[in-house]
Amino acid sequence: MSSSNAGNVGIVIVSHSPKIAEGAADMVRQMVGNAVPLAWTGGDVDGGLGTNVAGILEAIAAAWSPAGVAILVDLGGAETNSEMAVEMLPEERRARVVVCNAPVVEGAVIAATESSGGSSLAAVKRSAEEFYA
Amino acid sequence: MSLDRDAREKLVRALADAMIQHADELTSLDQAIGDGDHGLNMKRGFDAVLAALPGLADKALPEMLRTIGTTLVMKVGGASGPLVGTFFMELGKALPEASARADLVAATDKAVTAVKARGRSDAGQKTLLDVLVPVQTLLAEGGDASSVAAEASRAADRTIPMLAIRGRASFLGERSIGHMDPGARSTALLIGAAVATLVSEANS
Numbered sequence: 420m421s422s423s424n425a426g427n428v429g430i431v432i433v434s435h436s437p438k439i440a441e442g443a444a445d446m447v448r449q450m451v452g453n454a455v456p457l458a459w460t461g462g463d464v465d466g467g468l469g470t471n472v473a474g475i476l477e478a479i480a481a482a483w484s485p486a487g488v489a490i491l492v493d494l495g496g497a498e499t500n501s502e503m504a505v506e507m508l509p510e511e512r513r514a515r516v517v518v519c520n521a522p523v524v525e526g527a528v529i530a531a532t533e534s535s536g537g538s539s540l541a542a543v544k545r546s547a548e549e550f551y552a
Numbered sequence: 553m554s555l556d557r558d559a560r561e562k563l564v565r566a567l568a569d570a571m572i573q574h575a576d577e578l579t580s581l582d583q584a585i586g587d588g589d590h591g592l593n594m595k596r597g598f599d600a601v602l603a604a605l606p607g608l609a610d611k612a613l614p615e616m617l618r619t620i621g622t623t624l625v626m627k628v629g630g631a632s633g634p635l636v637g638t639f640f641m642e643l644g645k646a647l648p649e650a651s652a653r654a655d656l657v658a659a660t661d662k663a664v665t666a667v668k669a670r671g672r673s674d675a676g677q678k679t680l681l682d683v684l685v686p687v688q689t690l691l692a693e694g695g696d697a698s699s700v701a702a703e704a705s706r707a708a709d710r711t712i713p714m715l716a717i718r719g720r721a722s723f724l725g726e727r728s729i730g731h732m733d734p735g736a737r738s739t740a741l742l743i744g745a746a747v748a749t750l751v752s753e754a755n756s
Contacts, residue, residue, distance in 0.1 A: 435587075463629035465596065469589060471629050495719055496631040499670065503625055503634035 428534040428543045429456035429482030431490045432527050433475055433497045435468045437461035443491075443524045447531040454535040458482035470497045475504040479516060487515035487540035489547065491527040515540065521547040554650050559753045560616055561609035563746065567620075568598040570745035571738065581734040585721040589630060590734040597628035597636075613651075617644030631719065632735055635671055635680060636742075642666040657692045664688045677717035678728065680735035683707040687743055697754075701747040708732060708740035 430447060434440040440461035447457055458481035463469030475490075482488050490505075492498045501518045508516060517540060519526055530547040538546070555563065571578075571594040579591030600623050601608070608616055621641030625633050646659035664684045668674055675685035686707045690700055709732065716728035719735070 463589075463593070463596075464627055467589070467592075467629075468587070469593070469629035471626070472633065473626055496629070496633075499631040499634045500629075502670070503638075507625075 426486065427455045427484060427537060428486045428530075428540050429458070429479075429484040429488040430527055430531045430534060431475070431478045431482050431488055432457075432459040432461075432523060433470055433478070433490060433501050434459075434461040434493045434523055435470055435497060436493075439493065439523070443527045446524065447527050450528055451531045451535040455531050456482040456484050456488075457531065470500045472500050472504045472507065475501055476507065479504065479508065479512075483512075485515075486534075487517070489530045489534070489540060489543045490516065490518045491521060491523045491530060491547065492518060493523045497523075517544050519544050519547040522551060525550060555613055555750075555753065557609050559749070560611075560613060561605060562753070563749045564601060564605060564608060564616070564620070566745040566749040567742055568602045570741040571595055571598040574738070574741055578734050578738050581732055581737055584731040585716065585724055585728045586734060587630075587720055590632060590738065593628045593630045593632055594636075594738050597624040597633060600624075600627040612649050614644045614647045614649060617641070617647065620644075631671070632680075632738070635667055635735070636739070638666050638670045639663045639684070657688075660688045660691060671718060673718040676714070677719075678711050678714040678721060678733045678736070679716075679718050680733070680739040682711050682714065682733065683736045683739040683743065697747050697751045701744050704740040704743035704747075708736040711736040 432440045432443045440459035444457055444459040458478040460474035460478040464471045479488055490501050492501050505513060505516045526547040529550050530543045533543045533546040575591035575595040579588055582588050582590035601620050608619060617640050621637045625637030642663040643659050646662040648655050673679055673681055675681045683704055687700060687704050690703050711733040713729060716722045721728040
């Protein structure tokens, strides 16, 4: 987990595998440096492959930006747990977090690149989702 | 239906035991068509629920159900955490403290609808909804306890020939046919355990 710089849309990477999540975050950093708030989470609460709501909530908090947060996920459980986490956020934050329907690695890199140019949350989500559409 | 503290604790223990005792079976079902963690995940969730006893059973039934749901959401992992957790949370939200049968029918209807929304799914896709939906329908039609428990078990069996359309098993396409859905099985086990406890309480 790591984060930095506010202002631009934050990016959260959620994978069943902590190694994939961390690796994707490394690739994002290589592209955009510290220009976007970034956090990753992966694994179940016991450290096995899986995702967990508490970890996702922590990652959203770590990557928080007033411009919002875009979440990139890998497989089904990551998406369901991310949507659950979004619903558990305080009301004022809930509408500013989106789960993108995009491949996790490519989506994260594209979303972060879009965010680093100061784009809105909607534009960040759209660019991640359009790449493979 | 009104459950005293002792009955609420029995209900919690029965639900947890059903998952803990069948963890290996659920895992082996999930190894066939999923990622093989369902038994372990459900066990982890219900171990955490058990750890919340005895305080958990001090709560009124609606609040107890909501707490079970939140615990499952936070601990289970996988998609089952939010799905099964949402069922308990919504059931707790919708159920009045002293509930009549009509309240249970209305609350389970809301809870099943919430699970459909959470999973963007419905019956027919080889998931836990293939147990929840027919069982809720039977409950609404006036089915008694033993018929509800039997339907839960049969409904899980009926997922065997189904093609998975949602969830990890859908990646297997036609190879998902011929295996019982692990989520349907765990849901049927939970319903069976709940019914058995409620019947024994009603008779005691």
